[in-house]
Amino acid sequence: MAEKLRCIALLRGVNVGGNNRLAMPDLRGRMQNLGYENVETILQSGNAVFTATAKQLATASADIGAELKRELNLDVRVIVRTAREFERVSAADPFVSIANDPAKHFVGFLATTPAATGVAALGSLVLVEDQVKVVGEHLYLWCPNGYSKSPLFKFAWDRQFATSVTMRNWNTVDKIRACLA
Numbered sequence: 001m002a003e004k005l006r007c008i009a010l011l012r013g014v015n016v017g018g019n020n021r022l023a024m025p026d027l028r029g030r031m032q033n034l035g036y037e038n039v040e041t042i043l044q045s046g047n048a049v050f051t052a053t054a055k056q057l058a059t060a061s062a063d064i065g066a067e068l069k070r071e072l073n074l075d076v077r078v079i080v081r082t083a084r085e086f087e088r089v090s091a092a093d094p095f096v097s098i099a100n101d102p103a104k105h106f107v108g109f110l111a112t113t114p115a116a117t118g119v120a121a122l123g124s125l126v127l128v129e130d131q132v133k134v135v136g137e138h139l140y141l142w143c144p145n146g147y148s149k150s151p152l153f154k155f156a157w158d159r160q161f162a163t164s165v166t167m168r169n170w171n172t173v174d175k176i177r178a179c180l181a
Contacts (some may be wrong), residue, residue: 004052005057005082008049008082008083008131010028010166011046011068011078013076015045020074028048031066034056035056036051037051039044042175047172050181065078079110089173090173092136094135104143104145104169107140107141107168113136117160122155128142130152147167
């Protein structure tokens, strides 16, 4: 019998500013149709916790994205992490000691390792209070005045890093972690 893993799917750009509208029951149904088990959605921003075999996990990002495109005509990027990988995201947070507002503390989930030139470009930004650090396939931000007021808001993450990036604030990260417990 194949080992089953608890996983998280993070959809990029779903239900943001009226674009890429996706009802969470539709997301659950599409994922269940793909054979994933125990699918739970968190908030309305395209977060789903589910159970998959290692074989399913290997193609989950592409499979979920293709299913949403085929069945709902949504073209969204999907980034998947196992529960163990998700827990390591929290453990590796470099701003845990200073980030005192989870709504202004973010983690970016990257589809692949970012391009070195993109990481280097971060050094050219003038950041007064904001802080950013790339750790593997994750991007950590602390924006004490809010992300939309930060120079980081205008940084073209996907283009600069040559990979898909989807952001979640720490409130969302905590809600996802609670579903994994």
